[in-house]
Amino acid sequence: MLDYSALAAVGAVIREGSFERAAHALGITASAVSQRVRGLEERLGSVLIVRGQPCVPTDMGRALCAHLDRVRLLEDDLAPALALTGAVSPLTLKVAVNADSLATWFPQAAAAFGRGAGILLDLALDDEAHTADRLRSGEVLAAVTADPEPVQGCRTILLGALPYVSCASPDFMARHFAGGVNRDTLMRAPHMRFDRRDAWQARWASEAHGVELAAPTHWIPSTHAFLDLCIAGLAWGLHPAPLAEPHLAAGRLTELPPGLRIDVKLYWTVARLHARALETLTRAVCATATEWLDD
Numbered sequence: 001m002l003d004y005s006a007l008a009a010v011g012a013v014i015r016e017g018s019f020e021r022a023a024h025a026l027g028i029t030a031s032a033v034s035q036r037v038r039g040l041e042e043r044l045g046s047v048l049i050v051r052g053q054p055c056v057p058t059d060m061g062r063a064l065c066a067h068l069d070r071v072r073l074l075e076d077d078l079a080p081a082l083a084l085t086g087a088v089s090p091l092t093l094k095v096a097v098n099a100d101s102l103a104t105w106f107p108q109a110a111a112a113f114g115r116g117a118g119i120l121l122d123l124a125l126d127d128e129a130h131t132a133d134r135l136r137s138g139e140v141l142a143a144v145t146a147d148p149e150p151v152q153g154c155r156t157i158l159l160g161a162l163p164y165v166s167c168a169s170p171d172f173m174a175r176h177f178a179g180g181v182n183r184d185t186l187m188r189a190p191h192m193r194f195d196r197r198d199a200w201q202a203r204w205a206s207e208a209h210g211v212e213l214a215a216p217t218h219w220i221p222s223t224h225a226f227l228d229l230c231i232a233g234l235a236w237g238l239h240p241a242p243l244a245e246p247h248l249a250a251g252r253l254t255e256l257p258p259g260l261r262i263d264v265k266l267y268w269t270v271a272r273l274h275a276r277a278l279e280t281l282t283r284a285v286c287a288t289a290t291e292w293l294d295d
Contacts, residue, residue: 010049070141096144113280166236167236186209226239
């Protein structure tokens with residue numbers, strides 16, 4: 001049998017990033033945390049934590065922490081029936097979500113979940129094409145993802161499509177696209193990308209104008225800054241339509257011809273656990289997605 005107090009110490013170190021902060025979170029000394037972690041490692045014959053700044057889990061450490069998260073979810077469902085009393089730390093549910101969902105529809109789902117569940121959320125931010133990898137590694141129990149591939153031990157629900165629109169400010173259009181948006185002007189006009197994995201601008205240029213985009217690039221790893229800098233005239237880029245449309249209507253942004261919009265299908269992939277918290281969160285996510293996302 002696993003020593004769950006020792007495993008809790010491992011989880012705290014990984015979550016907090018250091019033995020000292022883990023000790024504070026658990027209400028014990030750093031020496032006690034170190035003894036519990038070292039004792040569990042010795043019993044298992046495996047290193048669970050790579051000591052550093054911050055401390056990070058080994059594959060075994062990550063797998064054990066994922067197991068602990070699942071056990072805690074199931075125990076939370078039993079607490080009322082067992083009439084457990086005493087101070088219990090709030091349960092935290094780990095979820096991976098992409099930046100554009102977090103900037104548009106996901107907060108409404110999180111708020112609906114938080115109002116009734118009494119459970120905290122720990123959101124891991126990643127590209128929509130890679131959030132499912134966080135689930136495969138055991139780092140999270142659910143993910144908003146653009147990856148429809150099955151994840152072992154999980155179920156996948158199609159949420160809908162988030163439309164993206166290609167925009168620039170009127171000033172930028174006058175400076176860089178006075179002669180129209182075409183292959184030549186797209187190769188010269190600066191554009192924005194969220195990070196090195198963001199290929200939406202390149203996809204739009206290819207589908208709309210047959211261009212293999214190699215223009216100057218600004219790297220802007222923030223959804224709201226992406227939009228603000230586009231309005232300010234820094235570059236052109238693709239934005240979630242729910243964020244861009246008010247600015248298009250007000251004339252602060254102009255849609256690049258030919259008006260091609262890209263739909264990104266989003267899925268909710270969640271661990272197959274009969275845990276009330278996961279079921280409540282899934283209902284909140286699906287209901288909010290129905291309101292915000294296209295069919």
